Amino acid sequence: MECVVSAVVEKRLGVLPVAAEFPRRLGLAGTVDRLCPGHDIAHLTHGQVIETLVANRLTAPAPLWRVDDWAREWAVEEVFGIESELLNDDRVGRALDAIAEHLTELTDSIGARAIGEFRIDVSTCHIADSKLVSYRNITTLIKAGTGFIAPVPASTVDDAVYAALDLDAATVVDYSPARDENTPAERRETYRVEDTHVLSGPRKRDPQVEVRRILVHSTGNAKGQQRARDKRLAKAAREELDKLQRGAGGRYYNTAEKIAARIGVIAKTRRVTGCLRTSITTDATGRPTLDRHFDQDVLRAEAAVDGWYALLTTLTPEQADAAEVLRCHKGQGTVERRYGDFKGPLTPVFVQDNKRVAALVTVICLARLVFCLIERQVRRALGSDQKMPGLYPGNQQVRPTGRMILYHLSGLRLRVVGATDPPIIVISRGVQLHLLDLLGLEPTHPRWPET
Structure with missing residues (x-):
């Protein structure tokens, strides 16, 4: 067998350029360094380490150990300008220790920067499910002038209320979930004209509170x-x-x-x-x-009561009709999917110190923010239908998810030919080039130019 030693080195590139660009726009490294200044003689700042850890969570979310091995296999030096040997376990631990004292300031600063930089609409906040509906919570929200929409616990509405409803008389809502977007209009979710719901306090002297109630029928739930x-x-x-x-x-x-x-x-x-x-x-x-x-x-x-459920809201009919209340409530699914992402591909934890656990969870949250922004950027670039081909076999058009975007970009590789020649980005599939274009990145160099 003849062995040939080649000067060509290939490293995994994957989503690293994207994972570097979005934190840069968020000012992540600068914010960390402002909150946690390090020593002047240090090879790396805490901000550089945390920024790299976010990329690590997005590309190889294994338990946090031997990050330098990951950096050596991946094109971390070419993208972030950091030598793999500098990302040893001790250096990673010291960076986590540093941000552990400033987690609230860090997340607040990055969150505010994300809202401004990416023009995120924060007029609506999804934070609760049916557990929100209690006399104390509702009266507190009303007193504070905070509008809300919340599903009513099933035990709160008697089945006789739903059984008395005439489904044929219900108005068809101009809404369908993504999985049923091609369902005929007559089979989509419907709602009945809203009524009112009375909440009584735990004590007899507590005044009753009357709120608006929307009665919704879901054909999917009924089936x-x-x-x-x-x-x-x-x-x-x-x-x-x-x-x-x-x-x-x-x-x-x-x-x-x-x-x-x-x-x-x-x-x-x-x-x-x-x-x-x-x-x-x-x-x-x-x-x-x-x-x-x-x-x-x-x-x-x-x-007779299959498929029916109720929503409570303080929004007036002038602020939102029954159909709009339902559409707003359906936005909760996006938030729940983000919690699924948090529990799934970004979360492995392998640190023992409580402070470092809290710091690592914050790093994972920052990675999740970048993860969400990547998905949002691709969908917004696709236009109104937010669909693209090439993500699944059969070439059907689907809405890209963050997981699918990262999956396809994970195949990108960086070929380093020599010390004097520029590295070559190897793109093996057209969908990778399409995704990079949607993300506003040109595959000319692993360090994409600033916008």
């Missing part, structure tokens, strides 16, 4: 609830009740008391207590027998 009920009934019947019915009078269920006890367990476990009807009798030999069925009237009553 999901029907499927779940059918599944519960099928499991209760086929897997358990049929077996009990065959075994009645046998070795294990030879008395009516044992059969009744087993029925109670099945009904509770499968949540069919309200609709299950049973009768335990004895045959000519004195053996107990079981007859059972599901009450169809009860099942029809349950189906």
